[in-house]
Amino acid sequence: MSKKRKHIHILDGMSLYTRDRSPFYWGYLNIGGKIFKKSLKTTDRKEAEKLLFAWKNEIFSNSMNLSDDQDHIEDHDHSKQEVIVDDKRRKALLITSGIMGAVTVAGFAVPFLSAWKPSEKAKALGASVKFDLSKLQPGAMAIVEWRRTPIFVVHQTQEAIDNLPKLNSKVTDQANDVLPSSNNKFTVLKGVCTHLSCAPKYHPEIEPKAWDQDWLGGFFCPCHGSKFDLAGRVYKGVPAPINLEIPPHTFSGNTLIIGESA
Amino acid sequence: MSEKENSKSFMSSMMSWIDRRFPVTENLERHLTKHPVPKKVNFYYLFGALLMVVFMIQVITGIWLMMFYTNTEEGAFASIEYIMRDVEYGWLMRYMHSTGASAFFFLMYFHMFRGLLYGSYQKPKELVWLFGCFLLFLLMAEGFLGYVLPWGQMSYWAANVILSLFGAIPYIGPDLQVWIQGDFVLSGITLSRFFALHVVVVPLLMIALVVFHIFALHEVGAGNPEGVDIEKHRDAKGMPLDGAPFHPYKTFSALPAMGIFFIVFFAIVFFAPTGGGYLIEKPNFEEANFLKTPDHIAPVWYYAPFYSILRAVTFGIPFLGITSKFLGFIIFAASIAILFVVPWLDRSNVQSIRYKGIYSKIAMILFASSFITLGYLGTKPVNELRTLIAQICTIFYFAPFILMPIYTKYEKTLEVPERL
Amino acid sequence: MKKFLILLIPLSIFIYSAGENKCGSLEKCDYYSADVHDTYSLQRGLGIYMNYCSTCHTLELLRWNRLQRDLDIPETILIEDLIANPDIKIADYMTFGLPEVSAIGAPDLTLRTRVRGEDWIYTYLRTFYEDPEQLTGTNNLVYPGTSMPNILVGLQGIQTLDNDGTIKLKSEGSLSRAEFDDSMKDLVNFLAYASEPARITREKNGIFVILFFIIFTAVMWLLYREYAKEIK
Numbered sequence: 001m002s003k004k005r006k007h008i009h010i011l012d013g014m015s016l017y018t019r020d021r022s023p024f025y026w027g028y029l030n031i032g033g034k035i036f037k038k039s040l041k042t043t044d045r046k047e048a049e050k051l052l053f054a055w056k057n058e059i060f061s062n063s064m065n066l067s068d069d070q071d072h073i074e075d076h077d078h079s080k081q082e083v084i085v086d087d088k089r090r091k092a093l094l095i096t097s098g099i100m101g102a103v104t105v106a107g108f109a110v111p112f113l114s115a116w117k118p119s120e121k122a123k124a125l126g127a128s129v130k131f132d133l134s135k136l137q138p139g140a141m142a143i144v145e146w147r148r149t150p151i152f153v154v155h156q157t158q159e160a161i162d163n164l165p166k167l168n169s170k171v172t173d174q175a176n177d178v179l180p181s182s183n184n185k186f187t188v189l190k191g192v193c194t195h196l197s198c199a200p201k202y203h204p205e206i207e208p209k210a211w212d213q214d215w216l217g218g219f220f221c222p223c224h225g226s227k228f229d230l231a232g233r234v235y236k237g238v239p240a241p242i243n244l245e246i247p248p249h250t251f252s253g254n255t256l257i258i259g260e261s262a
Numbered sequence: 263m264s265e266k267e268n269s270k271s272f273m274s275s276m277m278s279w280i281d282r283r284f285p286v287t288e289n290l291e292r293h294l295t296k297h298p299v300p301k302k303v304n305f306y307y308l309f310g311a312l313l314m315v316v317f318m319i320q321v322i323t324g325i326w327l328m329m330f331y332t333n334t335e336e337g338a339f340a341s342i343e344y345i346m347r348d349v350e351y352g353w354l355m356r357y358m359h360s361t362g363a364s365a366f367f368f369l370m371y372f373h374m375f376r377g378l379l380y381g382s383y384q385k386p387k388e389l390v391w392l393f394g395c396f397l398l399f400l401l402m403a404e405g406f407l408g409y410v411l412p413w414g415q416m417s418y419w420a421a422n423v424i425l426s427l428f429g430a431i432p433y434i435g436p437d438l439q440v441w442i443q444g445d446f447v448l449s450g451i452t453l454s455r456f457f458a459l460h461v462v463v464v465p466l467l468m469i470a471l472v473v474f475h476i477f478a479l480h481e482v483g484a485g486n487p488e489g490v491d492i493e494k495h496r497d498a499k500g501m502p503l504d505g506a507p508f509h510p511y512k513t514f515s516a517l518p519a520m521g522i523f524f525i526v527f528f529a530i531v532f533f534a535p536t537g538g539g540y541l542i543e544k545p546n547f548e549e550a551n552f553l554k555t556p557d558h559i560a561p562v563w564y565y566a567p568f569y570s571i572l573r574a575v576t577f578g579i580p581f582l583g584i585t586s587k588f589l590g591f592i593i594f595a596a597s598i599a600i601l602f603v604v605p606w607l608d609r610s611n612v613q614s615i616r617y618k619g620i621y622s623k624i625a626m627i628l629f630a631s632s633f634i635t636l637g638y639l640g641t642k643p644v645n646e647l648r649t650l651i652a653q654i655c656t657i658f659y660f661a662p663f664i665l666m667p668i669y670t671k672y673e674k675t676l677e678v679p680e681r682l
Numbered sequence: 683m684k685k686f687l688i689l690l691i692p693l694s695i696f697i698y699s700a701g702e703n704k705c706g707s708l709e710k711c712d713y714y715s716a717d718v719h720d721t722y723s724l725q726r727g728l729g730i731y732m733n734y735c736s737t738c739h740t741l742e743l744l745r746w747n748r749l750q751r752d753l754d755i756p757e758t759i760l761i762e763d764l765i766a767n768p769d770i771k772i773a774d775y776m777t778f779g780l781p782e783v784s785a786i787g788a789p790d791l792t793l794r795t796r797v798r799g800e801d802w803i804y805t806y807l808r809t810f811y812e813d814p815e816q817l818t819g820t821n822n823l824v825y826p827g828t829s830m831p832n833i834l835v836g837l838q839g840i841q842t843l844d845n846d847g848t849i850k851l852k853s854e855g856s857l858s859r860a861e862f863d864d865s866m867k868d869l870v871n872f873l874a875y876a877s878e879p880a881r882i883t884r885e886k887n888g889i890f891v892i893l894f895f896i897i898f899t900a901v902m903w904l905l906y907r908e909y910a911k912e913i914k
Contacts, residue, residue, distance in 0.1 A: 023507060024912050039912045044497030093905045097517065100898050107894070111351035115326055120348035120745060124773030301913045343743050343793075346880065353880035506913045514906045521899025525892055532888025536796075547796035547877075 008045075014056065016040075016048050019087065027052040031059060128259030133186060133251075141202045143191060146258045150191035150199060151247055152219075153256060160204065160230050163216045171233040173243055188249045188256065189219075189232040195240035198223035204230065219244065293480055298505035299512045300486035302682045306376035307484070309369045311516040312523050316366045317472065323359040324461065331411070333457035335450025338413035339549040357535040363405055364541050365527055367564035370398060378604070379626060381489055381613030386482045388605040393475040395602045400468050402598070405564065407460035413453060414546030415556050421456075422448050423559060427572075427594070430587040447552065489613030490682050504682035537563075540641070558643050566640025567633050571597050571659065573644060574636075574652035593656070600663045607663055610670035612678050619673030625662035632658035706824035707847075708809070711801035714867065716874035718881050724753050727872025730865055731791075732764060734833045738788035741776035744876045749776070752879055787829065795870065795877040804870045807834065808863065811843040812852065823849065838862050 008016040013030035025048035029036040036059060040051045118126065129146045136142055136155045144151045161184070193200050200219035209215040211225060219228040227235040232244035248261035281287050291297075330349050332341035345352035374394065377383055383391035410421045425448060429439035444451040483493060492502040506512070536542040540563045545556040561569045575590035584592075610618055615626060632655035639652045705711035718724065728749070731741075750760045750772065760772065770778075795803055806824040810832035813821035818831040823843075832838075839855030857865060875881065 022510075022909075022912060023501070041913065042497065042503070043499065043501050044503075046498065090908055093901070093908055097901050097905045100901050103894075104898065107891075111354050112322070112326055114350045115329075115352060115355065117350050119330075119344070119350065119352075120748065120773075121344060124745065124747075124771075127771065127773045346878065347743060347745075347748070353878070353884065357884075510909050511913055514902070514909050517902035518899050518906050521895055521902050524895040525899065528888065528891045528895060532884055532891060535884075544797055544799060547793045 010049065010052065014052060016045070016052060019090075027055055029056055029059065031056070126259070128257050131256040131258065132254060133256050134254045136186075139204055141204070144256075144258060146247060149247075151258050152187070152189045152191045152202065152244075154187040154189070154202070154204075154230060156185055156187060156230060157204075159206070160217055163206070164229065164231055167216060167229045167233070170235050171229060172236055173233050186251070186256065187231055188246060188258065190245040190247050192245065193221040193223065193226050193240055194234065194242045194244060195221065195224055195226050195238075200226070200228060200244070293476070293508075294513075295507060295509045297480055297508040298492070298502050299484050299508055300490075300492050300502075300682060301504050301506045301511075302488075303484075303486050305519070306372065306379070306487070308516055308519040309373040309376065311512075312519060313366070313369050313373060314472075315520055315523065316362055316369060317468070319358060320362045320366065321465065323355045323362065324465075326355045327359055328461055331457075333411070333454050335413065335453055338411065338453060342412045342414075354531070357531045360542050361527060361531050361535060361537075363408065364530075364537070364562070364564060365523075366401060367405070370401060371564075374398065374601070375630065378629070379615045380485055380487050381608065381610070381615075382485045383605040384608060384610075384613050385605070387479075387485065390475060390478045390482060391605055392602060393471050393478060395598075397468060397471050397475065398601070399598060400464055400471065402565070402568075404460060404464045404468065405562075407456045407464065409562065410453060410456050411460060412546055413550045415548045415550055415554075416543045416546040416559070418448060418550035418552065419545075419555055419559050420561060421452075425452075427587070427591045430585065430591050432583060432588065435588075485613065486682060487614055487616065488682055489617060489678055490680070492682060495681060560641045563637060563641060566638070567636040567659075568594055568597055568640075570636040570640035570652050571656050573640070574649060574656045576649060576653075597656075597659060600660065604663065604666070607666040608670050609667050610673075610675060612675045614678075617676040617678050618670070619675055621669035621673045625666070625669065628658045629662040632656075705802060705805060706822070707826055708805065708823055711799070711805040711824070712808070714801055714804040714870060716795070716800045716867075716871045718871060718875045719885065720871065721754050723868045723871050724875055725755070726865070727868035727870070727875075728753060728764075730869045731872055735791065735869075736776075736778060737833075739791045740778065741792045741876050742790045743792040744776050744879065745773055746770070746776060747772040748879055752875070752882060791873060791876065793877050795873045800870055800874055803873060804866055807866045807869065808838070809841075809849060810835070810838075811841040811849050813843070834862075837865065 006016075006018045010016060015028045016025045017028060018025055023043045025040045025042055025045065027036075027038055027040050027048070029052070036055075038055070040048045040055075042048050042051065126147045129144055129151075131142065131144050131153060133153070133155070136153065138155050138157045139160070141152055141154045144153055191199050198221050200221040203209065203215065203220050204217040206216050209220070211220060212227060217230050219230075219232070220226075221228075221240065224239045226238040226240035228240070228244050229235070232246065234240050234243050247258055249256060249258045250260050251257075277287060327345060330341060330345045330352060332338055342356070345356050347353075349355075377391060377394065406421075406424060410417045425439055425443060428442060429435045431438060440446060442452070443449070444455060486492070490504065492504040495503040497503055501507075530537065530541070534541075536544075543560065543562065560566070572590045572594040575586055575593050578584050578586040578589050610622065612618055615622060636652060636655045636659065639648050639655070642648060746760060746765060749755065750757065755764070757772075765772070767778075798806075802824060806822060806828075809823035810820045811823070812819065815821075816827070818829065820832040820835075821843075822828045822830075835855065837855045837857045840852040841849045842852045844850055851859070855862065878884075
C-alpha cells in the first residue's frame, strides 16, 4: 500500500481513488454532470467496487423519487454533506498543527536551555569585588580573588612608572607604555600567565635576576619562564604570546571595583 | 522538478541501505504507521499515550533537576530551594516533576481501571497486563524514593513510616530495615542510595518494562470497549475490517488529548503547584528534623488508598504470632499483588463490562468507590468512625477480586456482536 | 459508563484542602490568600518586616538583589536605607549577620508561609492578647504558648481575651483595626513572596501557556476530526 494517491478507473463517470496518507478508498461518481464523492470506509479494493455500485444505484433511485418523497431529499442532502472533500483544508491543518508542534517543542526547550545559564548563586559568587586601595603601599601588590581568579593589584612607584618606556624595546607591545588602567597609579591584572595559565610571581625589585640581568621589575612565571613588565606587557622571546589580561575594573575614590567596567 | 526527484531517490536508496542493516522501516510500520488499532474506541484508550508523554516529562525534568540537586543530608533541602530560587526556571522543572508524579499516578489509575472495565487482561493479553502491573509497582517505588529526596519533614517521616513496615516482618524485619537504610536510623546514607535508585535503577527498569508492555500489546493487538476481536474479519490485504492504521488515526486522536492534558497539567503547575497540600505537602517546606514529628503524617494523594488499607488493619493474629503491624503490611502488599492475578480470576466468556452481567458491574462500582473513599480517608487523621469505614472499604476493595472466579463464571452475559 | 464518572466527584471534594482545618485553639483561620502581584503592598510589607521582624528573624534564602529586582526598589534606597551596612553585598541573603537560627530561637521566616499557610500567619499575627501568666506577657489564640512577644502591639493596641474566648481591644494602637488588618495583609504578601519569589513570574506567565494549549487543542481537534471522518 503506497502512500501516494491512487486513481482507479472503473466505468465512465465511476472511479475509485485514495487520498494522501490514507489507505481508504473514496468513490467518485459523475451522474449527468453532477459530481459525487464520498469515503467508502474500506481499504479493500473489491469491497470498495461493490459499495460504489450500490451507491450509484442508490443515487439513481433517489433522484427518481425526488419529486414525491420529502425524506429522500434530506437523505440526498445528507449524502451530499459527506461528499465534501477538501484536500486544501487537510493540508492547511497539517501545516498549522506542524507549526503548533514546533512551537510547543521550542517552548519546552526555552526553560531547559536557560536553566544552564549561570544561576543566581554563580552570579553572586561572580559579582564584582570591592578593594580598599588606601592601605596598599607604593610598590606593594595585593592579590584579590574574583571569579576564582587571582587579580593582581599593584601600587606602582614613581620609579617603576618612569622605567616603563625603557622596556619598550624588550616587549612585544611597544606602543602601550602607559599603565593599562584608568588610574595611573594602580595596575590591575589577571594573575594568570597567558601561556599555560600558571600564576606569575611578582618581582618588583630592580636588580639582576637569573632570568634577566637588566630586570626592572615585573612578573616572572616560574612554570615556563615567561616574563612580563610591571604593566603586564609580555617580553619578547618568551613562551607567553600576549600581555597579561586586564579584568574589567573601575575606581571609585579609594575603592577599586573589580568586575565592573567604568 | 528533477532535483526533487533526485533527492527523493537518494533518500529512498539511503533508507534501503539502512533497512538492509537495521530494519527501521519495517519496525516503524509494524509498531507505528501501519499497526492496526480498533476503529471505535473511547477516551479511556488515550491514557496510554498520555502516560508516555508524562514519562518523557518526568525523565527530562528529572535529568535537569539532577544537575542541581545535592544528594547529601546536609545539602539536599538547601539544593531544592537553590533550584526553586537561584536556577533559572528551576521552579518550573521542580513543579513539572512534582505535578508530573501526580499526573503519572492519575493516568495510571485510569489506564488500569480501563483495563479492568474492558477486560484488557484476558487471554491473550495476560502479559500486557502483568507488565503493566509491574510498572505500577515500579512507579510506586519510584514515587516513594523520589519523595524522600527533598529531605523535608514529610519526606523524612513518611519514609520512616514505610521503612518501619519492613521492620515488621517477623525474624528478618529489623535487620532488613537496617540493611535498606544502611544505618540504624534513616539518614543521609539512605538518602544517597535512594537517589541512585530513583534516578537510575528504577527508571531503567521502567523503560524496559514499557518496551515489553508495548511489544506485547502490538503482538496481541489493542482491545476496544466492545470486547470485539477485530482480527476475525480481515480484508484481502490482511488489514482488520474494523481496524485502522495507527498513523494517522490513532496518533491524531492522541494530539487533542495531549492538548487537554497539558491545559490541566500546566494549570496545576502554574497556579496550584502544591495542590492545597496534596501534591507537595506543607511540612515538606521544613527541613527534616529527626527530633520533631509533624502533627499529622499524610501520604500524597496517590498513595492514600493503600495507606488507608495499611492503617485499617488494627488487629493481628496473635496465635500465629502476627502483629497488627505485620498483618497491615501483608494486606497492604496484597492490595497491589492481587492486581497481578486478575487475568486468572476472571472466568467470564466476554471481555467488556458492557456485555458482562450485573454482578460484574456492581463489583466494579464497589471497587472504584471504595478505592476513592480509601483515598479520601488516607489523607485524614484517624478516628474510630473513619477506621471502621476504612475497614469496610478494604473488604469492598478485595471482594470484587476474590469473588471474581465465582460471579464471572455463573452470571448471565450478553452476546457480543461480530463487528465493531 | 457515566455512573463511573459520577463516582469521581468525591475526588474533587477532597482535593480542596489537606488535613484538618483547625487553627490552633480557633475553629478556623481567617481566610487570606496572598497577592504577590501588588508591588506597593509588597514594599509596604517589606517596610513592616524591616521595622519589626528583622530584629529577631532572618530570611536566609532571599537575596537582596532579588528583592530589589522583584520589588522595584531603587539601588540607592536598597544600599543606604535597607542594607545600610557596607559589609553586606547586594547578592547576600537577608540575614543581617544573624546566625541561622538566632540565639533567641526565632525561626527563619523564608519558608514559614509555605509551612504554616498564609491563613495561619495572617490570623496568628492578629490574635495576640494580654496574658500575665506568659513570660512575654502575651499569648496567642492560633499558637498558644508562643514565645514570640507581640512586637506589633504599638500598631494594634493591647488586646484581651474575654471569657467567651473572643478577643477585645483594650487600648487603641496607632492604627485602626482595618488599617492594622491591611498592614498584616501587606506583611503576609511580602512573606509569601519571600517564600517563593518565582511565584510572581509563575502566575503571570501561566495564563499564556494555558491559552497556547487551548489553541493547540483546538487545532489538533480539527486535524483529528478531519481524519476521523474517514473511519466513522
